[in-house]
Amino acid sequence: NPLQSLLSSMKHASEILTSEPEGGAAPIPFETFSFLYSYLASIDGEVPEDESEAFLHKMKEEADKQDGMVLIRHF
Numbered sequence: 001n002p003l004q005s006l007l008s009s010m011k012h013a014s015e016i017l018t019s020e021p022e023g024g025a026a027p028i029p030f031e032t033f034s035f036l037y038s039y040l041a042s043i044d045g046e047v048p049e050d051e052s053e054a055f056l057h058k059m060k061e062e063a064d065k066q067d068g069m070v071l072i073r074h075f
């Protein structure tokens with residue numbers, strides 16, 4: 001499943017980029033998450049653009065509840 005593969009990559013990226021201790025929620029700013037997700041989705045080319053946009057919209061709504069941070073549990 002292309003989306004699951006992409007989300008797995010995003011989980012690893014979040015864990016690398018977060019300033020939180022290992023094993024935590026791995027929060028990263030929505031802007032960083034959005035940039036990486038869009039970049040990886042464009043390289044992958046198998047996730048439809050409308051699906052990517054809908055996913056990012058959902059992530060933005062969740063991030064807005066967390067001071068602009070995306071947490072791994074959100075996806």
